Amino acid sequence: MATKFVLFVSLMVAALALPIAKGTSVEVQVGPSFVPCSINGSLGVNVTATPAFPNAQVQLQCGAVVVATTTTNASGVFSFSLDFTQVFLSARVGLSNCNLVVITPLSTCNPTLPPMGVLTSSIVFVRTDVLGVRVVLIFRAAGFRYIPPT
Numbered sequence: 605m606a607t608k609f610v611l612f613v614s615l616m617v618a619a620l621a622l623p624i625a626k627g628t629s630v631e632v633q634v635g636p637s638f639v640p641c642s643i644n645g646s647l648g649v650n651v652t653a654t655p656a657f658p659n660a661q662v663q664l665q666c667g668a669v670v671v672a673t674t675t676t677n678a679s680g681v682f683s684f685s686l687d688f689t690q691v692f693l694s695a696r697v698g699l700s701n702c703n704l705v706v707i708t709p710l711s712t713c714n715p716t717l718p719p720m721g722v723l724t725s726s727i728v729f730v731r732t733d734v735l736g737v738r739v740v741l742i743f744r745a746a747g748f749r750y751i752p753p754t
Contacts, residue, residue, distance in 0.1 A: 630739045634664060634727055635683030637745035639676050639706055641713035644750060656680025657706065657713045657723075664727075666702040688741065702727055704745050723748040 639657040657680045664672045664684055676682045704725045710717035725745040733740040 629737065630688035630741065632686045632688050632741050632743065633684065634704070634743045635745070636681050637683065637704070637725075639680045639682065639723065639748060641680070641710070641717070643710065643717055655713065657708070657710075660706050660708040660713070663705045663707055664702060665705050671702070704748075706748065710750070718750075718752070720753040722751050724751050725749070 639660050639662065641655040641657040656676070656678075658676055658678045660676045660680070660682075662674055662676060662682050663670045664686075672684050672686055674682050674684055704727060706723035709719050710721065710723065711719040725748045727743040728746045730742045730744050733742060
């Protein structure tokens with residue numbers, strides 16, 4: 605856990621220093637990620653047999669702040685691409701406190717599933733790409749799970 609925190613802090617410092625020092629832009633990308641129409645978020649043994657959750661609203665929430673919102677396509681896939689400053693300044697928390705939250709009720713994709721509660725996933729750092737004067741921090745969904753209403 606300590607190593608993960610040190611890596612995260614190092615990325616934050618580097619991402620904040622680069623735009624000031626060299627005019628480099630830093631972008632945060634999440635996805636593309638698949639949202640299953642499933643109560644346990646499992647893709648199962650046969651991924652192609654797992655039903656998709658089309659037209660679902662997905663939020664990137666950092667702490668208690670909604671940083672961005674998008675909608676899955678007909679195949680249940682979504683992605684985000686944001687300026688790092690937008691994420692960092694609007695949430696005032698690190699990316700380690702960010703989660704993906706599907707706010708569209710599960711019963712929308714399958715009437716036998718609960719009408720209340722949400723699917724949620726943490727985000728996992730994948731890699732950093734440097735494209736000229738642009739640094740891209742790439743994340744993906746760790747895996748969605750159902751959170752019942754409280």
